[in-house]
Structures are given as structure tokens and as C-alpha cells.
Amino acid sequence: MSEPTAGADIVMLDAIELSHAIKSRQVSCVEVMNAYLDHIDRLNPHVNAIVSLQPRADLLTQARQRDQQLAHGDYRGWMHGFPQAIKDLEPVAGVRTTMGSPLLKDFVPAADSILVERMKAGGSIIIGKTNVPEFGLGSQTYNTVFGTTLNAYDQSKTSGGSSGGAAVSLALRMLPVADGSDHGGSLRNPAAFNNVFGFRTSFGRVPASYNDVFMPSLSVHGPMARTVTDLAMLLSTIAGYDARVPLSLRQDPAEFARPLSRDFKGTRIAWLGDFGGYLPFEPGVLDLCRDSLKVFESLGCVVEVAMPDYPLDRVWSNWLKLRAWQVGALLQDLYRDPAKRELMKPELRWEIESGLKVSAFDVADASAVRTAWYQAVRALFEHYDFLIAPAGQVFPFDATVHWPDRIAGKSMDTYHRWMEVMIPISMSGCPALSVPAGFNAQGLPMGVQLVGPNHSEFSCLQLAYAYDQATGWVASRPPPLLSRDRAGDPPR
Numbered sequence: 001m002s003e004p005t006a007g008a009d010i011v012m013l014d015a016i017e018l019s020h021a022i023k024s025r026q027v028s029c030v031e032v033m034n035a036y037l038d039h040i041d042r043l044n045p046h047v048n049a050i051v052s053l054q055p056r057a058d059l060l061t062q063a064r065q066r067d068q069q070l071a072h073g074d075y076r077g078w079m080h081g082f083p084q085a086i087k088d089l090e091p092v093a094g095v096r097t098t099m100g101s102p103l104l105k106d107f108v109p110a111a112d113s114i115l116v117e118r119m120k121a122g123g124s125i126i127i128g129k130t131n132v133p134e135f136g137l138g139s140q141t142y143n144t145v146f147g148t149t150l151n152a153y154d155q156s157k158t159s160g161g162s163s164g165g166a167a168v169s170l171a172l173r174m175l176p177v178a179d180g181s182d183h184g185g186s187l188r189n190p191a192a193f194n195n196v197f198g199f200r201t202s203f204g205r206v207p208a209s210y211n212d213v214f215m216p217s218l219s220v221h222g223p224m225a226r227t228v229t230d231l232a233m234l235l236s237t238i239a240g241y242d243a244r245v246p247l248s249l250r251q252d253p254a255e256f257a258r259p260l261s262r263d264f265k266g267t268r269i270a271w272l273g274d275f276g277g278y279l280p281f282e283p284g285v286l287d288l289c290r291d292s293l294k295v296f297e298s299l300g301c302v303v304e305v306a307m308p309d310y311p312l313d314r315v316w317s318n319w320l321k322l323r324a325w326q327v328g329a330l331l332q333d334l335y336r337d338p339a340k341r342e343l344m345k346p347e348l349r350w351e352i353e354s355g356l357k358v359s360a361f362d363v364a365d366a367s368a369v370r371t372a373w374y375q376a377v378r379a380l381f382e383h384y385d386f387l388i389a390p391a392g393q394v395f396p397f398d399a400t401v402h403w404p405d406r407i408a409g410k411s412m413d414t415y416h417r418w419m420e421v422m423i424p425i426s427m428s429g430c431p432a433l434s435v436p437a438g439f440n441a442q443g444l445p446m447g448v449q450l451v452g453p454n455h456s457e458f459s460c461l462q463l464a465y466a467y468d469q470a471t472g473w474v475a476s477r478p479p480p481l482l483s484r485d486r487a488g489d490p491p492r
Helices: 007-012 015-023 029-047 056-071 114-121 164-171 188-193 228-238 253-257 285-298 312-335 338-342 346-356 360-380 417-428 457-471 480-486
Strands: 083-087 125-130 178-182 197-200 220-225 268-271 302-305 386-390 432-439 445-451
Touching: 007 029, 015 029, 015 228, 029 056, 029 083, 029 125, 029 480, 056 125, 083 114, 083 164, 083 178, 114 125, 114 228, 125 164, 164 178, 164 188, 164 220, 178 197, 188 197, 188 417, 188 432, 188 445, 197 228, 197 457, 220 228, 228 253, 228 457, 253 457, 268 285, 285 302, 285 386, 285 432, 285 445, 285 457, 312 338, 312 346, 312 360, 312 417, 360 417, 386 417, 386 457, 417 445, 432 457, 445 457
Parallel strands: 083 125, 268 302, 268 386
Antiparallel strands: 178 220, 197 220, 197 432, 386 445, 432 445
16 A cells, blocks of 8 residues: 555545554544545535535544544544445434435434444544435435435436445545445445445344334345455444344354455356346346356356246235335334325335235235245255346436336336346345446446355355456446546546
């Protein structure tokens, strides 16, 4: 690592490099904070990724406190002095948390979530929030509170979602690392759309306290980063058991900070592709994703086409019931107020109304299907070490379009059907790590999902690390907006 000499150099450091620079006092936390805030001031107006940015004077006061702590030997951890913006679905004490909804536009939580507690305990400074769609619904980040977040590579395109603000902030180096959450692709899709890494973890890996801690949610939390080592380090911070979440995993999260190098010769991988012709894809997506398979073969992996033995239409139809039940249960009280209902986007109202039609027996039946699907996927893992699937069915699309209503001539009957490639993985409960797969002729990114057996996060990180070492997509293909900024040209 070369010694950083200016703000521009500081923001270009990967997170682990930045951590070393701070700990060794090559840079002060105040210098880091100023560098990031200056960088955000220049680039964020072009993409609208970071929202509710806190006053600079307050943030510099916290940065000075971090410097004083370091001077007195009080080193909080590898995130000491990191400027961090938290996904706007996640409560942060004293910081406006809107969830992208006009119903919560003035809501300021009194307490941090568990994830935020852990990031703060590791030394990070919360500078604001990253933008999301309303209540995180949909893989297109827009809302009436803050507006639309634009793609890091093409500001006429969507960032994806719901962790769209997080992914764009990472790609443009406005954050060292980022947090996210994922129900139907909200970590994986924006990572693919912005050429970064996003990790949907196993249920319980990262504890999250919802209204009910005993009914496993389809939504999980996970890290986002520009390198796999950074991704692993953030996971080591946010993972681990918490007594407030009794089903959280007790495995020591320090495992994720171990070296990731591994030999993959003979590793067996199943390529899911279009799931046997079941899913439509925009032209070029499958070809780009198939090209990435050559990299895994060069690592010594054996890649074959394979599929779990279970009807995918049943997985989709029963996911819709579980989705509507879980979304509706959380938001039904807001819906019952006609004035508040009027402020909701149509897709949110549709989810709640669908949930109101789901009976307890429907939920039980849908959960039984989820269990049968898990067993089918588990059986496939008896023959393969990993599964690989595309991390999207379309390339980033027009940011003014709420969601694609057709793919390759096939009509999409819901606002999330165009992301159906994510749903079988979500329903399986398996960890899935989205890695960059390259770019189409228009310079738009895509990714693939590396899927491992339940609780195999470390193995997924190892495979992603080997793949990244062989491809280097993030380092070799920075966003044009960032390149212009680095060259001293005014961003357009």
C-alpha cells in the first residue's frame, strides 16, 4: 500500500488498506472524514445515493474523538474512523430513518439496530443513510422522499435495489464498505448492476430483530464491498449470536477474517442458467454470465448444467404468499388508515392487500413448499459443491421506468417478476454471493450468484476471492463518473 497523500488518494484505498492507514496513523480520522465528505459533495449530486447526510461539523467532531482515542491506545477495531452511511431501512439512533416512505419522512429512531450497534462498536462513524425504494420493495431505488438513485456506470439507468444507494456509494468510493439486506435480491441485484460484491447470508448469520424473532423471515442482512477481503471483514463485524435474536447463529464470526486462499481443483459447480428454459432473459445477459464460467474452469472447477428436482412455478407462487404475508403483517396498521394508504406506492398497497387474503393455512402450505424446495436444493448439493446462477434477468434499465413489464417478449405479471431468478435462491435459505461478471457492449454491468450450502459463507467467500483474483473487474473497470472525477474533469 502506498502512503496516501491527498483526499483523492484516501477514498481510492480499499477498506482494509484504509484501516491499516488509520491504525498506523499514516492518515488521521479527520483527514479521512474530510476526504470522504469532499468526495461525496462532488459525486453524490449526480447519483443521489447518500441521503440524510449529517452536518460536517458534527462528523468532524466525532472524527477528532476517534483520533484522540487512537492516540491514547483506544483502538476500536478495523473500522476505526470509517465514514459509514447505513441503508435507510436500518434504524440509527438520532438519524432520520425514512425507509423511503413519506409516512416516515420525519422519523428519528431512539436506538440503533443490532447491525448498527456492531458497526459503531467497530469504530465507524455514521455519516448518513443510503437510499432505498419505499419500504425496500422492488429492485429499483426510487421514492417520493429523496427521489431516484442512479446507476454508478450510467446515470440514465437504475441502480437496482433495494440496496441501490449502498451499491452506488461503494462503486463511486463514497463509502469504504456498506451494509444491505436481501429478500428477493436486494443485495445481489444492485451489486450486479454496479460492479461490486453483495452477499446474501444464511438466515441467522447476521442477527436482525424484527417484530417476531421466532418466525424466520425471508429477508436477511449482509455486507457489500469492492473486494472480497473487505466483504469478509465486514461480515466478521456484523455476524454472530445475539441473545435478542434466539435463532441467530453461534459460530464465531472471527472465522471470516481468516485468509481466503484455497485450491479449487476438482470443485464441482452446477450452472443453473435459465433454470431449464423456465426464465426469460434480456439478450446478452446469459451469454455474459456463461462467459464467467470459463474463469471457474480455469481455477480447476468442473462446471455442469444441473437443476434441483422440483417445479419452479410452485416455488414462485408460494413465495408470493410468504412475501405478502410478511410485508403485510408489518405494514397493515399503516394501510388501515385511509390517509396513510393514499401515500403508499401502488406496489406496496398491492402487497398488503395480497397479504390480507392469505390465511394461516396458506402460510403453512407455502412454508411446506419452501421446505420441500430446500430439500431438493440440498439433494443437489450432494453432487455439487456450489451452484451458479445469473444475478439478474435484465441489464440496468431506464431509471424513469419503475420496473420492466416485459422480458424477451414475456409479460411480467408483478412488479418483482423480472427478478424471479433471485427467488429460488432466497427460498432455499442458502448463502448467495453476487460477483461481477463483466459488461455488455453499452458498458452496463451484470453479475452472477455463487450459491453454497446452508451456512457455507466462508466457502462462498473463498470461491469469490479466487474468482476476483482471476478477473479483477472492480479494480480494472471503474465507473466513468469516478474516472472523470479522478482526472480532474467536472462530472457530467
